[in-house]
Amino acid sequence: MNVFPKIPTLVATLLLGGTWLLAQAPPQQPAARTEDSPTPAPSPVRTSDSDDARPHQIISTGEGDYVLTPGDLVELSIFREPDLSSRSMIARDGTVQLPLLREVKLAGMTVRAARDMLGKLYGQKYLVNPQVYLNVVQFAQRKFTIMGQVAKPGSYELQGGQTIDLLEAIGMAGGFTRIADRGRLLIRRKLPDGGNEIIKANATRMIQGKTEIIDVKPGDVITVGESWY
Numbered sequence: 756m757n758v759f760p761k762i763p764t765l766v767a768t769l770l771l772g773g774t775w776l777l778a779q780a781p782p783q784q785p786a787a788r789t790e791d792s793p794t795p796a797p798s799p800v801r802t803s804d805s806d807d808a809r810p811h812q813i814i815s816t817g818e819g820d821y822v823l824t825p826g827d828l829v830e831l832s833i834f835r836e837p838d839l840s841s842r843s844m845i846a847r848d849g850t851v852q853l854p855l856l857r858e859v860k861l862a863g864m865t866v867r868a869a870r871d872m873l874g875k876l877y878g879q880k881y882l883v884n885p886q887v888y889l890n891v892v893q894f895a896q897r898k899f900t901i902m903g904q905v906a907k908p909g910s911y912e913l914q915g916g917q918t919i920d921l922l923e924a925i926g927m928a929g930g931f932t933r934i935a936d937r938g939r940l941l942i943r944r945k946l947p948d949g950g951n952e953i954i955k956a957n958a959t960r961m962i963q964g965k966t967e968i969i970d971v972k973p974g975d976v977i978t979v980g981e982s983w984y
Contacts, residue, residue: 819865819866819867819870820865820866820867820916821865821866821891821915821916822863822864822865822916823845823861823862823863823864823865823866823869823891824845824862824863824895824897824973825845825846825847825848825849825862825895826844826845826894826895826896827844827845827862827891827893827894827895828842828843828844828845828891828892828893828894829842829843829844829845829851829861829889829890829891829892830842830889830890830891830892831843831853831854831873831887831888831889832887832888833877833882833885833886833887833888834885834886834888836882836885838854839854839855839877841853841854842892845861845862845895848860848862849861849862849863850862853873855877855880855881856873856876856877859873859876866889866890866891869889870887870888870889873887873889874886874887891915894914894915894916895973896912897912897913897917897973898910898911898912898913898973898974899911899913899924899971899972899973899974899975899976899977900975900976900977901924901925901927901928901976901977901978901979902976902977902978902979903935903977903978903979903980903981904931904932904934904935904936904979904980904981904982905925905928905929905930905931905932905935905979906928906929906930906931906932907928907929908928909928911924911927911928913971913973918970918971919970919971920968920969920970920971921940921942921956921958921961921968921969921970921971921977922958922961922962922968923971924971924977925958925977925979931958931979934981934982935979935980935981935982936979936980936981936982936983937957937958937959937979938957938958938959938960939955939957939979939980940955940956940957940958940977940978940979940980941953941954941955941956941977941978941980942954942955942956942969942971942975942976942977942978943975943976943978944972944974944975944976945974954969956969
């Protein structure tokens with residue numbers, strides 16, 4: 756006679772015994788929270804129409820201190836007033852046409868000053884505490900011309916709000932020629948009234964720091980004289 760039980764019968768007996776022991780064990784209680792245990796903060800929820808939202812600002816190529824000039828293309832937007840957004844080019848007389856305000860003169864003002872002025876104008880009659888954005892999206896063509904005794908005479912463009920002085924302008928033109936008279940430079944500059952101003956300059960004295968360096972303005976025509984010896 757075989758005194759050992761069959762293997763399947765033994766496995767079943769062990770499994771049933773283990774299940775009975777687990778059923779008799781007392782249930783585990785959750786760990787108690789102490790006063791020192793921090794309560795996790797809920798995750799913040801951000802909505803797209805939050806009061807803190809701000810309009811997507813138009814790409815700005817101009818600095819706040821850039822002085823607006825005829826030919827600049829400016830874009831106006833007002834927070835939460837999409838119907839008042841506009842894009843206008845500053846006319847030759849320095850004015851632009853804007854919603855509600857109609858004709859406003861901006862030429863000669865910095866971008867920052869023009870923005871503040873427009874905010875006041877809209878706030879006086881039409882809006883409560885308007886948030887005005889003014890950006891230069893395309894600059895007017897700004898060139899100067901240099902002639903005479905420089906290596907590369909011609910017209911050169913000033914990029915955006917770029918400002919250069921007379922010595923830098925000569926450098927852009929390749930510098931003086933061998934026979935240039937560095938003490939005899941003339942600048943012909945257009946005036947707002949349509950006239951011309953003639954400015955005499957001495958590059959040698961500028962280099963030596965003996966006289967003030969002159970800034971070049973759009974439309975200037977610079978002539979470098981020839982030395983007579």
